[in-house]
Amino acid sequence: MAPADGAGEQPHKAHRQHKSGAKARKKSGKGGGGDDAGGERKNPKAFAFQSAAKAKRLQSRSAEIEQRRLHVPVMDRSIGEPPPFVVVVQGPPQVGKSLLIKCLVKHYTKQNLSEVRGPITVVSGKSRRVQFVECPNDINGMIDAAKIADLALLLIDGSYGFEMDTFEFLNIMQVHGFPKVMGVLTHLDKFKDVKKLRKTKQRLKHRFWSEIKEGAKLFYLSGLIHGKYTKRELHNLARFISVIKPIPLSWRMAHPYLLVDRFEDVTPPESVRLNKKCDRKITLYGYLRGCNMKKRTKVHITGAGDFSLSGVTSLVDPCPLPSAAKKRGLRDKEKLFYAPMSGLGDLLYDKDAVYININDHLVQFSKTDENDASKKQGKGRDVGISLVKTLQNTRYSLDEKLDQSFINFFGRKPAAQSEDISASQNDQGDANISEQADGNDINNADTLESNEHSYSECSSDSEHENDVTTQLSDHEVDLREKVEFCNGRLRRKAVSANFKDEVDEEDSDEDDSNIENSGDDQLSEGSVSLDDNEEALDSDDETENTSKWKESLLARTLSRRSASLMQLVYGQSSMKLDSTASETNDSSAEESSDDEFFVPKGQKKQAKNEASIFDDMDAEDYSKFFKAELRDWSDEDLIKSIRDRFVTGNWSKAALRGVEIDENKEDDEEVYGDFEDLETGEVHKSETYKNAAGNGGAHKQNDLVEERTLKKLALKAKFDAEYP
Numbered sequence: 001m002a003p004a005d006g007a008g009e010q011p012h013k014a015h016r017q018h019k020s021g022a023k024a025r026k027k028s029g030k031g032g033g034g035d036d037a038g039g040e041r042k043n044p045k046a047f048a049f050q051s052a053a054k055a056k057r058l059q060s061r062s063a064e065i066e067q068r069r070l071h072v073p074v075m076d077r078s079i080g081e082p083p084p085f086v087v088v089v090q091g092p093p094q095v096g097k098s099l100l101i102k103c104l105v106k107h108y109t110k111q112n113l114s115e116v117r118g119p120i121t122v123v124s125g126k127s128r129r130v131q132f133v134e135c136p137n138d139i140n141g142m143i144d145a146a147k148i149a150d151l152a153l154l155l156i157d158g159s160y161g162f163e164m165d166t167f168e169f170l171n172i173m174q175v176h177g178f179p180k181v182m183g184v185l186t187h188l189d190k191f192k193d194v195k196k197l198r199k200t201k202q203r204l205k206h207r208f209w210s211e212i213k214e215g216a217k218l219f220y221l222s223g224l225i226h227g228k229y230t231k232r233e234l235h236n237l238a239r240f241i242s243v244i245k246p247i248p249l250s251w252r253m254a255h256p257y258l259l260v261d262r263f264e265d266v267t268p269p270e271s272v273r274l275n276k277k278c279d280r281k282i283t284l285y286g287y288l289r290g291c292n293m294k295k296r297t298k299v300h301i302t303g304a305g306d307f308s309l310s311g312v313t314s315l316v317d318p319c320p321l322p323s324a325a326k327k328r329g330l331r332d333k334e335k336l337f338y339a340p341m342s343g344l345g346d347l348l349y350d351k352d353a354v355y356i357n358i359n360d361h362l363v364q365f366s367k368t369d370e371n372d373a374s375k376k377q378g379k380g381r382d383v384g385i386s387l388v389k390t391l392q393n394t395r396y397s398l399d400e401k402l403d404q405s406f407i408n409f410f411g412r413k414p415a416a417q418s419e420d421i422s423a424s425q426n427d428q429g430d431a432n433i434s435e436q437a438d439g440n441d442i443n444n445a446d447t448l449e450s451n452e453h454s455y456s457e458c459s460s461d462s463e464h465e466n467d468v469t470t471q472l473s474d475h476e477v478d479l480r481e482k483v484e485f486c487n488g489r490l491r492r493k494a495v496s497a498n499f500k501d502e503v504d505e506e507d508s509d510e511d512d513s514n515i516e517n518s519g520d521d522q523l524s525e526g527s528v529s530l531d532d533n534e535e536a537l538d539s540d541d542e543t544e545n546t547s548k549w550k551e552s553l554l555a556r557t558l559s560r561r562s563a564s565l566m567q568l569v570y571g572q573s574s575m576k577l578d579s580t581a582s583e584t585n586d587s588s589a590e591e592s593s594d595d596e597f598f599v600p601k602g603q604k605k606q607a608k609n610e611a612s613i614f615d616d617m618d619a620e621d622y623s624k625f626f627k628a629e630l631r632d633w634s635d636e637d638l639i640k641s642i643r644d645r646f647v648t649g650n651w652s653k654a655a656l657r658g659v660e661i662d663e664n665k666e667d668d669e670e671v672y673g674d675f676e677d678l679e680t681g682e683v684h685k686s687e688t689y690k691n692a693a694g695n696g697g698a699h700k701q702n703d704l705v706e707e708r709t710l711k712k713l714a715l716k717a718k719f720d721a722e723y724p
């Protein structure tokens with residue numbers, strides 16, 4: 001019993017009050033909290049700003065946020081999940097484009113990519129997918145890539161410097177709407193001297209800024225480890241790619257377009273057997289961007305021509321966002337990548353089928369079995385097994401077959417095959433021509449600019465350089481192409497007068513103090529630290545910071561203007577034809593009307609302007625002027641001369657002027673209307689001449705000459721009297 005009594009008397013453990021945490025805070029709030037909180041709130045120093053500069057910064061920041069809010073919001077037309085963000089990796093040959101894509105894919109998906117072909121879609125975040133595309137090294141591929149890029153990664157060989165490919169691509173992007181651009185320096189491990197490396201980085205960064213814009217992002221990939229870029233630098237780059245916001249480009253938002261990541265020939269094999277050049281039916285797969293596409297819309301396939309759509313079907317997303325993937329079955333884990341052309345991704349959704357790709361190691365085939373089987377049968381492998389084996393080996397048999405047979409969007413197609421395509425699409429011939437013409441234009445411009453080059457062996461000794469610099473018509477282009485033989489191949493270096501290639505020793509000492517602080521930051525961050533160099537850039541001359549490569553745009557545009565349809569078809573410059581025509585007109589006009597000679601300067605100029613409005617038009621395309629110089633539209637006379645051509649002007653006056661010109665022509669024809677028909681050999685004489693000849697030949701002619709001389713003299717006298 002005693003123990004029972006003892007248990008009854010045992011004192012209860014006292015309740016321990018909470019001294020910290022939510023409960024304690026709650027209690028103190030309930031109790032005398034009012035005073036404490038009030039006391040805290042009443043402290044005036046706690047909420048006042050201490051520094052005027054900080055206050056100013058805060059104020060300007062809030063004003064900026066307010067301003068941003070006031071901007072017209074960009075209409076988001078997308079329905080459901082946004083399509084993947086297209087990242088185009090561009091750079092000169094052998095700069096490391098494929099390697100960078102492989103490394104980024106490995107970073108995002110932990111998958112090894114054996115080859116980079118076609119677009120590669122990877123999931124880069126909870127609500128974001130990225131599609132990597134390698135930009136081909138030819139100009140047509142660049143044009144195609146520039147049309148679809150949301151972000152362009154410009155790879156630059158740090159050990160060599162800027163090459164022309166980069167500027168050509170920038171130039172093309174400028175035409176198609178400039179997407180986001182980031183620079184990536186590779187091959188930096190070739191520098192043995194740390195100081196030189198730092199100087200080169202600095203120099204390339206400044207040039208990159210001045211060519212694109214101040215503060216443009218430039219990443220450094222400092223070298224390879226086991227044949228791959230370092231994880232830390234890739235991580236930084238991937239993070240930037242993941243967070244970057246695409247610029248809404250108005251043209252793209254208003255037009256539907258598709259980056260094809262897979263295609264299939266669905267032409268019945270029988271019709272192909274009967275006619276190898278029959279019209280093919282092709283199914284193209286890809287994410288639709290821009291806006292919705294309608295059936296029967298005319299579409300342009302780059303490099304192939306214009307076609308009409310026979311139908312559009314929406315399919316299951318082959319690379320869904322992680323959130324969407326959970327809703328569907330069939331997959332045990334999330335598939336974070338889709339690259340059918342590169343042989344990555346194991347589930348394919350077709351219009352009418354779903355293909356599941358099973359890896360070889362998951363299939364129960366063992367070598368011992370095979371050997372046994374062959375022994376048992378006494379002759380080769382069983383037909384059934386070998387059939388299954390071959391089926392297993394060919395992952396995308398149809399695609400691969402197609403790939404070998406034709407359309408290759410990015411310029412790898414063999415010449416013979418391309419001929420086939422154009423032959424089979426005779427009805428779309430016009431479109432093909434226009435596409436080629438377009439390409440020609442740019443090629444023309446390119447060859448024009450590449451006239452301006454020098455050829456040299458890749459060596460540090462500049463004396464060996466054979467520097468041939470020709471000037472593009474009137475426009476001096478700052479950027480110069482220097483072709484040199486380097487690392488076993490020809491490279492086109494982009495030389496700028498404003499940026500020296502070699503690092504000046506004197507400069508390097510000077511600048512070192514600036515870089516010392518920022519250099520490490522850049523190395524560790526893998527990105528440009530803006531603040532460090534802002535001041536240095538501010539002090540730069542403004543003209544230096546303007547994009548130099550843009551200057552060549554005008555020259556290119558002008559050079560492109562001269563190419564006309566006539567020139568392309570007949571191989572003859574329409575410009576020349578027209579100019580010679582106008583020259584002859586001029587000379588005849590000079591001869592015929594001496595009146596012009598006695599017209600005051602200003603008036604004469606005006607009259608000339610009038611005439612030249614018609615003269616310097618392209619014969620075929622009136623939107624083109626072939627004269628290289630643009631008119632001086634500040635000239636009052638010139639403005640006056642076209643005033644009547646607008647809605648507000650006097651149209652009848654303009655028409656009268658036209659009639660006057662025609663009448664003058666007739667007059668001229670009367671006097672100089674003789675011509676010889678070269679085909680028939682018939683000589684036509686003008687009426688005046690005929691009359692003169694009929695009425696007594698030379699005598700009459702003399703009279704005419706005399707008459708004209710008298711007329712001239714009279715006019716001269718009149719002129720002198722009016723304008724002494």
Ligand SMILES: Nc1nc2c(ncn2[C@@H]2O[C@H](COP(=O)(O)OP(=O)(O)OP(=O)(O)O)[C@@H](O)[C@H]2O)c(=O)[nH]1
Nearest residue numbers: 092093094095096097098099186187188189223224
């Ligand atoms: N040392 C060094 N080698 C590199 C670096 N980046 C790429 N490479 C090597 O350069 C070679 C070319 O790389 P790729 O990725 O094939 O270059 P690419 O630009 O795709 O080449 P193309 O497709 O032919 O234009 C490979 O052997 C890479 O290992 C780098 O930063 N340092």
